[in-house]
Amino acid sequence: MTYILAIDQGTTSSRAILFDKDMRPVQSCQQEFPQYFPQSGWVEHDAQEIWASVQAVVGGVMAQAGCTAKDIAAIGITNQRETTLVWDRNTGAPIHKAIVWQDRRTSAFCDRLRAEGHEAEITQKTGLLLDPYFSATKLHWLLTHVEGTAERAARGELLFGTMDSYLIWKLTEGRAHVTDATNAARTMLYDIRQGCWDAQICALMQVPPAMLPDVRDCASEFGTTTLFGADIPILGVAGDQQAATIGQACFEPGMLKSTYGTGCFALLNTGDTLVTSKNRMLGTIAYQLGGKPTYALEGSIFIAGAVVQWLRDGLGLISAAHETADMAAAADPTQSLYLVPAFTGLGAPYWNADCRGAIFGLTRNSGPKEFAKAALQSVGYQTRDLLLAMQDDMGRPGEAVLRVDGGMTASDWTMQFLSDILGAPVDRPKVLETTALGAAWLAGSRAGIYPDQQGFADSWACDRRFEPQMDAPRRDRLYSGWQDAVSRTLV
Numbered sequence: 045m046t047y048i049l050a051i052d053q054g055t056t057s058s059r060a061i062l063f064d065k066d067m068r069p070v071q072s073c074q075q076e077f078p079q080y081f082p083q084s085g086w087v088e089h090d091a092q093e094i095w096a097s098v099q100a101v102v103g104g105v106m107a108q109a110g111c112t113a114k115d116i117a118a119i120g121i122t123n124q125r126e127t128t129l130v131w132d133r134n135t136g137a138p139i140h141k142a143i144v145w146q147d148r149r150t151s152a153f154c155d156r157l158r159a160e161g162h163e164a165e166i167t168q169k170t171g172l173l174l175d176p177y178f179s180a181t182k183l184h185w186l187l188t189h190v191e192g193t194a195e196r197a198a199r200g201e202l203l204f205g206t207m208d209s210y211l212i213w214k215l216t217e218g219r220a221h222v223t224d225a226t227n228a229a230r231t232m233l234y235d236i237r238q239g240c241w242d243a244q245i246c247a248l249m250q251v252p253p254a255m256l257p258d259v260r261d262c263a264s265e266f267g268t269t270t271l272f273g274a275d276i277p278i279l280g281v282a283g284d285q286q287a288a289t290i291g292q293a294c295f296e297p298g299m300l301k302s303t304y305g306t307g308c309f310a311l312l313n314t315g316d317t318l319v320t321s322k323n324r325m326l327g328t329i330a331y332q333l334g335g336k337p338t339y340a341l342e343g344s345i346f347i348a349g350a351v352v353q354w355l356r357d358g359l360g361l362i363s364a365a366h367e368t369a370d371m372a373a374a375a376d377p378t379q380s381l382y383l384v385p386a387f388t389g390l391g392a393p394y395w396n397a398d399c400r401g402a403i404f405g406l407t408r409n410s411g412p413k414e415f416a417k418a419a420l421q422s423v424g425y426q427t428r429d430l431l432l433a434m435q436d437d438m439g440r441p442g443e444a445v446l447r448v449d450g451g452m453t454a455s456d457w458t459m460q461f462l463s464d465i466l467g468a469p470v471d472r473p474k475v476l477e478t479t480a481l482g483a484a485w486l487a488g489s490r491a492g493i494y495p496d497q498q499g500f501a502d503s504w505a506c507d508r509r510f511e512p513q514m515d516a517p518r519r520d521r522l523y524s525g526w527q528d529a530v531s532r533t534l535v
């Protein structure tokens with residue numbers, strides 16, 4: 045057998061998925077790893093625990109398939125983006141835990157940079173907003189708060205990377221310090237117009253350029269691992285939301301996907317044009333192939349499926365995520381509860397790091413079913429916020445169809461509400477492992493096993509289309525209640 049191995053290094057777990065020569069996922073293995081919350085608003089990962097989880101799932105999936113490294117033609121890597129790590133070039137030891145994308149510790153530093161007038165230039169070059177979400181201020185924090193780090197970095201002893209970069213470095217036993225253009229695009233140190241690290245932003249963040257990885261196309265030679273018993277080349281890399289955009293075959297300008305995992309990330313392909321948003325959407329690289337970047341407009345929501353986890357782990361209202369659908373369907377239709385899940389502030393289009401979650405419309409009759417319904421609806425409302433902002437940026441009415449993926453799309457109730465509140469069709473693909481598929485396709489096409497871009501796009505297949513069933517006045521009434529709830533949360 046010939047396989048492509050996709051490694052999906054996510055925020056809460058690492059997964060390894062083997063795809064066969066027809067791009068079908070045939071085996072998968074997943075392992076969660078610890079999350080560290082040292083202070084309110086801080087989130088860290090132990091990079092060595094992540095590396096151990098990746099080794100375990102790769103070993104696990106190979107054992108399940110009964111294959112050896114000789115059966116694996118290439119590896120594709122996709123990863124949680126922005127999460128920031130610094131490690132020793134010689135020993136490989138991280139100097140500190142990785143600072144996770146959700147971490148808000150650099151909020152005051154971002155405010156200071158904004159007050160000093162740096163935001164416009166940063167946005168113009170990187171497409172991003174001056175927010176703690178991105179790697180640059182996290183790296184600045186490590187350089188300025190961990191004793192000796194700035195001096196060691198200046199001496200060239202330390203390396204920076206996002207998780208893709210660290211995994212490749214580990215897989216190649218320190219031979220390759222590389223990343224791809226989509227991950228570089230999320231650091232806030234990379235000029236996405238020029239395609240290079242930006243010297244001025246690096247100086248502003250006190251980052252010595254020598255600690256930055258080489259940036260490659262998403263499908264290229266990233267190095268070869270010998271750790272699994274034979275040489276396996278790493279031929280594909282993309283940040284997870286970009287990999288999902290690829291896996292959904294959103295290759296034409298105007299095509300749009302939204303992924304519902306812990307958070308929700310909507311990417312609209314804008315082709316050769318880097319759109320400057322009037323609505324605080326992000327400009328980013330969707331993918332870079334043959335040296336040519338394709339841009340996207342991105343809306344990032346920090347809490348989507350995580351609100352369901354909160355119902356389970358925080359409130360104990362459910363014991364499993366799938367229970368929410370029946371509860372929502374059975375909720376009292378006369379109640380209008382709104383749950384604004386601003387647990388770590390609000391992302392696009394509000395970008396408020398300091399507000400916190402709120403529930404509006406509680407009555408004596410409100411109970412677990414109404415909470416479940418409000419939680420699932422919050423995901424639909426937040427998506428509508430993003431799509432309205434994108435439509436305004438593009439100066440045209442809604443996109444025809446939204447392609448969805450991620451764990452939460454298993455919920456038919458949520459997908460139907462999403463279609464209702466958007467007033468647009470929602471397509472759920474047959475292969476729900478879209479993120480891993482995107483990474484696998486990058487590696488497999490580079491290896492010459494998988495079809496070209498058009499052939500891959502032709503293979504995309506719909507499992508189910510959700511059509512809007514809600515009448516427009518009701519849709520508008522519900523959404524205006526949401527807008528009111530958000531405005532009261534932002535105060």
Ligand SMILES: Nc1ncnc2c1ncn2[C@@H]1O[C@H](COP(=O)(O)OP(=O)(O)O)[C@@H](O)[C@H]1O
Nearest residue numbers: 054305306349350352353365366450451452455
């Ligand atoms: N049937 C369901 N109904 C509602 N939410 C669900 C359902 N199944 C999974 N989820 C949510 O989806 C998320 C998991 O999706 P996944 O794509 O694996 O996330 P990630 O890659 O961010 O870890 C969890 O937050 C979970 O609460």
Ligand SMILES: O=P(O)(O)OC[C@H](O)CO
Nearest residue numbers: 054055124125145305306
């Ligand atoms: O790991 P996920 O699926 O929650 O995705 C995280 C995003 O890449 C953060 O930008």
